[in-house]
Amino acid sequence: MELRKTETYSVQQMILEKKSKKKVNVEKIIPKLLFLMAAISVFTTIGIILTLIFETFIFFDRVSIVEFFTESKWLPFASVPSFGIMPLIVGTLKITLIAAVVAVPVGLATAIFLSEYASEKTRRIIKPILEVLAGIPTIVYGFFALTFVTPVLRDLFPSLDMFNALSPGIVVGIMIMPMVASLSEDALVSVPKSIREGAYALGATKLETTIKVVLPAAVSGIVASVVLGLSRAIGETMIVSVAGGSTPSMDMDVTSSIQTMTAYIVQVSSGDAGYGTTIYYSIYAVGMTLFVFTLVMNLLAQFISRRFREEY
Amino acid sequence: MKLINKSHVAKRMPVRLAVNTICKGLFFLATLVGLIVLAILFYRIFTQGIGHLNGDFLQNFASRKPEEAGIKAALIGSVWLMAVVAPVSLMLGVGTAIYLEEYARKNWITTFIKVNISNLAGVPSIVFGLLGLTVFVRALALDRSVLAAGLTMSLLVLSVIIVAAQEAIRAVPRDLREASFGMGATKWQTIRKVVLPAAIPGILTGGILALSRAIGETAPLVVVGIPLFIAFLPQTVLDTFTVLPMQIYNWTSRPQEEFQQVAAAGIIVLLILLIVMNSIAVLIRNKFQKRY
Amino acid sequence: MNMTLTKEKNSSAIVNGAIQPTALTEKVYETSGLNLWYGENHALKNINLDMHQNEVTAIIGPSGCGKSTYIKTLNRMIELVPDVKTTGQIKYRNRNILDQSYKVEDLRTQVGMVFQKPNPFPKSIYDNVVYGPKIHGIKNKKVLDEIVEKSLKGAAIWDEVKDRLHENAYGLSGGQQQRLCIARCLAIEPDVILMDEPTSALDPISTLKIEELVQELKKDFSIIIVTHNMQQAARISDRTAFFLNGEVIEYANTDTIFSNPDDKRTEDYITGRFG
Numbered sequence: 001m002e003l004r005k006t007e008t009y010s011v012q013q014m015i016l017e018k019k020s021k022k023k024v025n026v027e028k029i030i031p032k033l034l035f036l037m038a039a040i041s042v043f044t045t046i047g048i049i050l051t052l053i054f055e056t057f058i059f060f061d062r063v064s065i066v067e068f069f070t071e072s073k074w075l076p077f078a079s080v081p082s083f084g085i086m087p088l089i090v091g092t093l094k095i096t097l098i099a100a101v102v103a104v105p106v107g108l109a110t111a112i113f114l115s116e117y118a119s120e121k122t123r124r125i126i127k128p129i130l131e132v133l134a135g136i137p138t139i140v141y142g143f144f145a146l147t148f149v150t151p152v153l154r155d156l157f158p159s160l161d162m163f164n165a166l167s168p169g170i171v172v173g174i175m176i177m178p179m180v181a182s183l184s185e186d187a188l189v190s191v192p193k194s195i196r197e198g199a200y201a202l203g204a205t206k207l208e209t210t211i212k213v214v215l216p217a218a219v220s221g222i223v224a225s226v227v228l229g230l231s232r233a234i235g236e237t238m239i240v241s242v243a244g245g246s247t248p249s250m251d252m253d254v255t256s257s258i259q260t261m262t263a264y265i266v267q268v269s270s271g272d273a274g275y276g277t278t279i280y281y282s283i284y285a286v287g288m289t290l291f292v293f294t295l296v297m298n299l300l301a302q303f304i305s306r307r308f309r310e311e312y
Numbered sequence: 313m314k315l316i317n318k319s320h321v322a323k324r325m326p327v328r329l330a331v332n333t334i335c336k337g338l339f340f341l342a343t344l345v346g347l348i349v350l351a352i353l354f355y356r357i358f359t360q361g362i363g364h365l366n367g368d369f370l371q372n373f374a375s376r377k378p379e380e381a382g383i384k385a386a387l388i389g390s391v392w393l394m395a396v397v398a399p400v401s402l403m404l405g406v407g408t409a410i411y412l413e414e415y416a417r418k419n420w421i422t423t424f425i426k427v428n429i430s431n432l433a434g435v436p437s438i439v440f441g442l443l444g445l446t447v448f449v450r451a452l453a454l455d456r457s458v459l460a461a462g463l464t465m466s467l468l469v470l471s472v473i474i475v476a477a478q479e480a481i482r483a484v485p486r487d488l489r490e491a492s493f494g495m496g497a498t499k500w501q502t503i504r505k506v507v508l509p510a511a512i513p514g515i516l517t518g519g520i521l522a523l524s525r526a527i528g529e530t531a532p533l534v535v536v537g538i539p540l541f542i543a544f545l546p547q548t549v550l551d552t553f554t555v556l557p558m559q560i561y562n563w564t565s566r567p568q569e570e571f572q573q574v575a576a577a578g579i580i581v582l583l584i585l586l587i588v589m590n591s592i593a594v595l596i597r598n599k600f601q602k603r604y
Numbered sequence: 605m606n607m608t609l610t611k612e613k614n615s616s617a618i619v620n621g622a623i624q625p626t627a628l629t630e631k632v633y634e635t636s637g638l639n640l641w642y643g644e645n646h647a648l649k650n651i652n653l654d655m656h657q658n659e660v661t662a663i664i665g666p667s668g669c670g671k672s673t674y675i676k677t678l679n680r681m682i683e684l685v686p687d688v689k690t691t692g693q694i695k696y697r698n699r700n701i702l703d704q705s706y707k708v709e710d711l712r713t714q715v716g717m718v719f720q721k722p723n724p725f726p727k728s729i730y731d732n733v734v735y736g737p738k739i740h741g742i743k744n745k746k747v748l749d750e751i752v753e754k755s756l757k758g759a760a761i762w763d764e765v766k767d768r769l770h771e772n773a774y775g776l777s778g779g780q781q782q783r784l785c786i787a788r789c790l791a792i793e794p795d796v797i798l799m800d801e802p803t804s805a806l807d808p809i810s811t812l813k814i815e816e817l818v819q820e821l822k823k824d825f826s827i828i829i830v831t832h833n834m835q836q837a838a839r840i841s842d843r844t845a846f847f848l849n850g851e852v853i854e855y856a857n858t859d860t861i862f863s864n865p866d867d868k869r870t871e872d873y874i875t876g877r878f879g
Contacts (some may be wrong), residue, residue, distance in 0.1 A: 011737060011793040012752060015713060018741030030500045031415045038405030038416075041474065042428050044467045048439060051446040109342030117336050118343075126343060133350050135521075135586065137528025139557045140579050143564045144353050147360070147572050174349050205332040228434070235436025237531035238557075242564055262438050262531065269441070269535045275450075278598075283535075287442045291435065298434035418686075487723035491785070494681060495736040495792060496713035505739065510726055 002006030052291055062278050068285065074248035074259070076268075076279050083282060085289060087248035091165070091258040092293075095240055098169025098254065099176060099233040105228055106173075107180030111222075114181070115188035116210050127182075134178035142242030145171040150243060158216035163245025163257040171243070172236050176229040183228065187221025188214060220308035224301040231297035235290060261290045357583070361576030369577055373543040374559065378570035381400045383540050383578050386559035389458075390527055390585070392546055393555050396462025397469065397526050402519050404466065405473030406508075409515075413475075413481045414503055433471040441535025449536055456537045459549040464532050469522040476518020480511040513600035520593040522588050530557040554584045628658035632796055632826045633678060637692035640673060640850075642685065647673050649850045651692070654864050655796075655843075659785045660818060660827045662841030662858065664775035664834055666878065670850040671830045675798050678828065679715045697795075713740065716794035720801045722781035724788070729756075732773050732784055736792040751791050759787035760817050779810025786817065797821065799829040803836065815840050834874055838862050846870045 021127040060068070064085045071084025088229050110130070114123055150167040154160045160167075215222070245257030248265050259267070265283045273279040372382020408429075416422040444464030454460035484507050492502040539554055540562035546553040556578060561574035613618040633655040640648035655661045663671045676682040677694065693700045701711050724732050729748060733752045736768045742748065747758065756762040761783040765776070773784055782802060789797060799818070813873050818827055818840050831837050837844050838858060846867075847853040854861060865871045872878060 004826040011742070011791070012713070012795075013548060014454075014742050014747070015737075015792065027498050027500055031411070034407050034411035034415060037404050038411040038425050040404055040431060041408060041470055042425060044470070045428050045432055045442070047447055047497070048435065048443045051443050052439075055442075055446065061465045106342045106345050109339045111348065113336075113339035113343045117339060126347070129347055129350060133346050135524065135528075135590065136353070137530070137557055137582065137586070139528070139530045139561050139564070140353075140582070141573055143560065143572075143579060145358065146564060147576075148352070148356050151445075177346060205328050207332040208328065212531070235438065237436070237438045237534075238561065242561070262436065265438055266531065266534050267440070269537060270540065282440060287439055291439050294436055295431070297469075298431055302430070308559060485723075487719055487721055488725060490681065490684070490717075490719060491723045491725065492735070492739075493684065493708075493787075494679065494712060494717035494719070495739065495788070496709045496711075497736075497739045498709055499738045505735070506725055 005188040028082075038308025048291070052284055052288040055281055056288045059278065059281035059285040062281070063285075072250055074264070076282055081278070083278075083285075085261075085286065086262045087250050088259060088264055088286060089289070090250050091244070091248060092234055092262075092290075093253070094165045094254060094258060095169045095172055095236070095244065095260055096230055096233045098166060099173035100226070100230055102170050103177040103180050103229055103233075107177045107225075107229070108184055108222065110177070110181040111184035111188055112210060112215075115185045116206060125277065130178040130181060133174075136181070138175065138177075138236060138238040139242070141171050141175050142168075142239040145239055145243035157255065159255055161245070161256045163242060163243065163247075165254040165256075165258045168240045168243040169254070171239050172233050175236065175239065176232050179232060180225050180229040183225030184218070184222045187218040187225065189219045190221070220304050224305040227297050227301040227304065231294045231301070234297070235262065235294050237266060241266040261286045265290075314316055315494045354583075357576045357579050359418070360573050361578070361580045364573050364577035365580055368576075370581070374541050374554075374562070378568060379576050381563070381571070381574045383556070383559060383581055385545060386554050386556045386578070387581065388545050389542075389553040390555045392458045392549070392553055393462055393465065394523060394527060396458055396549060397465045398519075398523055399454055400463065400466040401469050401473050401522065401526075402515075405470055405519070405522075406477045406515060408470075408474045408509055409477030409481055410503060410508075413478055414499070414507070420480055421469075421601065429471050433475070436531075437529055438531040438535055440464055441532030443467070444532060444536045454550070456539065456552045457550045458546050458553050461533055461536050461538055461553075461555075462549070465526045467528065468529065468532060469526045472522040473519055476522065477511070477515045480514025480518065481507060483514060484510045513596050517593045520589050524589040524593075527555075528557055528582065530587060533558055534561070556585070629659065631655065632657050632696040632697060633798065633828075634698075635692070636695075638674075638694060639679070639691045640670075640677060640682070641689045643687045647850050648677070651852055653845055653852060653855055655828055657826045657828065658822055658824075659842040660822050660829060660840055662837035662844045663828070663830045663847060664832070664837050664844060664873075665847035666873065667832065669847040671847045672800055673850075674799050674847065675828060675830045678796075678798055679712050679717055681712075681717065681804075683708070687787045713792060714794055715796045715798060716792065717788035717798040717800065718782070718786055718789055718802045721805045722778055722785050724776070724781050724784050726772065726774060728770045729773050729776070729784060730769040732788050733791050735788060740792065755787040755791040756784075758821070759783045760813065760820070761787060777810070779806050779813060782806060782810065782814060786814075786821075790821075794825065796826045796828065799827065801832060803832050804832065811836075846873065848873070 068083055068085055071082055072086050073082040073084050074087045075082040114126060118126065145167050149171055150160070150162065150164070153164075153167055154162075195213055195217060196209055199213045204212070241258045241263045244260060244263055246259050246263060247257040248259040249256070249266070264286055268279055268283050340445075369382050370387065372380060373385050374383075375381045392444055410423065412426065416425075441464065444460060444467075448454045448460035448463050450454060454463075488506050488510060489502055492506045497505070533555060533584050538558055539552060540558055542552070542554045560582065562580040563571045563578060631654050633653070635651050638648055638651040639646070641693045651674065663675060665671045673682060677690065678696075678701075682688055690702055692702070693843075694702055696711065696715070699706060725735060730752055733755050734850045737748060737751055742751075751832075753762065753766075756765060761780060764780060765784070768775075773781065776784060782805075786797075786802075803814050806814065815836065818829065821827060829837075829841065841858045843856065844858045844861045845862065846853045846865075846869075848869055854865060854867045856866070861870065862874060865874065
């Protein structure tokens, strides 16, 4: 076992020889390179904001910003065009509201079932299925809305138009439901077992424990999940483009054709609005409005989950 | 006198238990909604599209006649798109994750980068389209090319990949790093030889899921101006092209009933592609789970 | 250097339990006036310790006494903890390692470490052992093969694994994993081996094997071992330092510490009154 004495070479000697031949200092370059990569995500945000601001400025050079926010008609293709974004916002909110009516109760009930009632085995079956539902491309949902949901709804309500707010609204709700369910479930699961046991030990039923103890403890996470889901609904594009129509409207009717902010951008992009026209710049103004809407909601969701986070 | 009337409590117990059971049933029904919708969706699309799905459909280009329409250009186009998105987004995403997890100091710049990434994840995909249109298509004059679309898509999925890679890197136990440092390894040697190999399965799983999102995205490509109808294949990344979801969008928005079946056939192809990608991700996840 | 010298030193060089410098033992580490803070927490207080070549130096003390912190300072592993401040100096072979111009990689190439929990890489047994030589630029396959055999033999695990060198190290038992980690450490032929409670996660039989191994290894290496097991320190070490609340209470020849401690606190600890 005389390690050193029997050896014909020394590892330390070899290491020293190799070290003297070392070339460029990778250790100094790599962190800088990686920092540059990390900076790209920041540049992306800056790029988005600058792009939207610059092009929107050009738009407001041609169309008054007052008209944009107060005018009640969005008729960009008319011979005397009118650029009042309200109808697009109303269309977007209609979709979001219908989606919320579908996604919030179903998503929340699913979350409660999975976290409070379901066995581990059931969870292991249902959660991947919800993941599949969340992973289906929106264009597929759009096709489903147009070719299945709309015809079924028209059988039930014959007055429903071919393009309407109801059908895409419901399908957007289905699309965001898995997200609401999964984030709410995370919030419910993170409520410690000891709190539940406290209620059970007093003879409370599972339902009473869930509603009076678990839900209040998880409320910030649940609200944040709903806000995030609705932000997703506001930005959803293909379902509303395919099944919602392209008629901006201010009324509260959900049975007739509408247009959302996203659908307008798609309509202009798939047509050939020449580069440099007012219509071309209008998609940036609409995109800016959309961006602000979703940004505010995302920040709100972060604020809620940070501000009201329960410390267990 | 006792404050609690025991007989009253006992009498109410069956009611409370019944309400509990009813609500459990309601929660279960709500859970079924998602599953039922998924089943109907798959069933509808399968029955509508299967008739059109054959060898010709995969080999033909798009056509004005529904019976001759095929998906070749879109399928190959999607592969081209992935060939740009996969390397670009994985390299940037993993690089950023390594920086944040291994090198970044706790200061305001790091906090800013992290907040920025979580906000980027919430930006609607169509807004990325506007960015791509201005920066890649116009400013860098890449036109409606594979490269312009690929870079746009890479930025779109970047935040997802960063978060997945961060989690994978964080899951590598500290003592492996210590073992490597203890032998005189430098930081980068430790990352390259120990941390990354151990984190690769997690990174791949997250990466594939992010790519499967990119392969199904439509909105940003519509805005970038990728054509809906094309009858040739790209030769370089600077050529224009189309992808599966764009082709499906095109067929869906046509008035003729027959094109809906063509669209359904296209959706089947897209869904099969997604199922394959997701299965690979799940396989990797299961194979390498619980290694430490 | 061999065992007989150690024996001789035990009888002649020590007067009144204090260690006198002798011509026979060369110092590898000389710590003087070392203080260490985790943020505001003063974890090591004015440490003065010398460690000698081809000896086993044990560091004992109750949990939280700073013994782990101290051994991690000897190869500057402590720098992985954010917010650590040190003053004073630790000389390794007459050079102050706390000087920031001393490159940690060079230090750790000379000073190997074995950790509390066996921490082999999720790679093959072979790849675990060649990890160190490879990162230091040794690529020759024949040399690497030789290093693997010699290191595994040195860690007394060669016979158990020679037929499955290319299997994953995670298939080994805990005790085998720890000996593999020792082999991995031997592969770069360090001068000093630091062992941070190397047997705390092992069963008694594996512990015994490691202890025997340490006795073998000290012929070629200087070993510094942290242990919470007093019997272990008594069995395998030449000198023992007793740490309490970040201070060295007593440092002497192991026999002296365990048979005739100077300080009341040392006596209380080794007789099991606290700890």
